[in-house]
Amino acid sequence: MDNQFDLIFYDRFFNWEVMAGSYIVKNSKFSVDFLTEFSNYEQKLPKGAHGSDNGAIHLFFADKIFPGDLEVDTCREVYYNSWNSADLSAYTGCIRGILGSRTDFGNIRIMKKGTGWSKDDWLTSGLWNPARDFMLHGWKTKQLKTTPSDVLKPIPMKYDQWYNPLAGPIVVERCFIGNTSWSYTPRLLGDRKQIDESLMEYARKVDKEKAKSLGRLSLILENP
Known part of the structure; x- marks a missing residue:
């Protein structure tokens, strides 16, 4: 802070x-x-x-x-x-x-x-890196899916699903201050450089979409 x-x-x-x-x-x-x-x-x-x-x-x-x-x-x-x-x-x-x-x-x-503290992990197919990711956002229990057996790439997937990054099941009772004994599945630990490059490519796409959306302003103002 x-x-x-x-x-x-x-x-x-x-x-x-x-x-x-x-x-x-x-x-x-x-x-x-x-x-x-x-x-x-x-x-x-x-x-x-x-x-x-x-x-x-x-x-x-x-x-x-x-x-x-x-x-x-x-x-x-x-x-x-x-x-x-x-x-x-x-x-x-x-x-x-x-x-x-x-x-x-x-x-x-x-x-x-x-550069913020939280990321929607669907943006990188559930892959994350502890050197750049502090919080993962957007999880809902009903949207939890089984982690695929094939090799994952840090590319966007469906936004309404996520994979458990822990090596075992999520036990809410263990989520308390002072517990640092978390074990993560290595299958979802991605390469930071690859994650950053993928996110940058997506950011460029978003910026272009924003520019396109501005073309709608005149339509809204002319037809209130």
């Missing part, structure tokens, strides 16, 4: 959203006020496709960082006239265009794609 910042967020990897469901918070007045105000933002959500907290966090950020900005108002109009996931993607792209490539905004930091 960098003491310069009260709140640290990170870019989601598989799209251009700021991750709203996981963040690091310093116990400060700024953080309490920020999160309290954001928790009440549901009263301002549009009637159409709003993306819940994942959608709202972008406009909330922009209003905090650039209050009264005309470009933000344009993105706001897009948000309040979004009716499907494509519209919502265009809206988030609109906001990210205003934020630019910066990471630091006063008391807030938004870590760049691939």
Whole structure:
């Protein structure tokens, strides 16, 4: 935790959203006020496709960082006239265009794609490396699959499945502070360089998709 910042967020990897469901918070007045105000933002959500907290966090950020900005108002109009996931993607792209490539905004930091503390492991077919991966995100018990017997490559697989990285079954009762006796299956321990290269290739794809989504902005604004 960098003491310069009260709140640290990170870019989601598989799209251009700021991750709203996981963040690091310093116990400060700024953080309490920020999160309290954001928790009440549901009263301002549009009637159409709003993306819940994942959608709202972008406009909330922009209003905090650039209050009264005309470009933000344009993105706001897009948000309040979004009716499907494509519209919502265009809206988030609109906001990210205003934020630019910066990471630091006063008391807030938004870590760049691939540098955060959590990763959806479907992006690399369940392969991970302890030198780069701290947390793996997106697991649901009903989506747990048997690890394939063939050699896995660090490429995207279906997002609604995951493999157990432990050498044995997951026993929740053993998940307590102080237990460091974890044994991992070597079959899911991937080469860091290969994982990084695969993720970079995927990041390029996402960036191109974001650019394409911006072409939808004029359609939304012209047909509210």
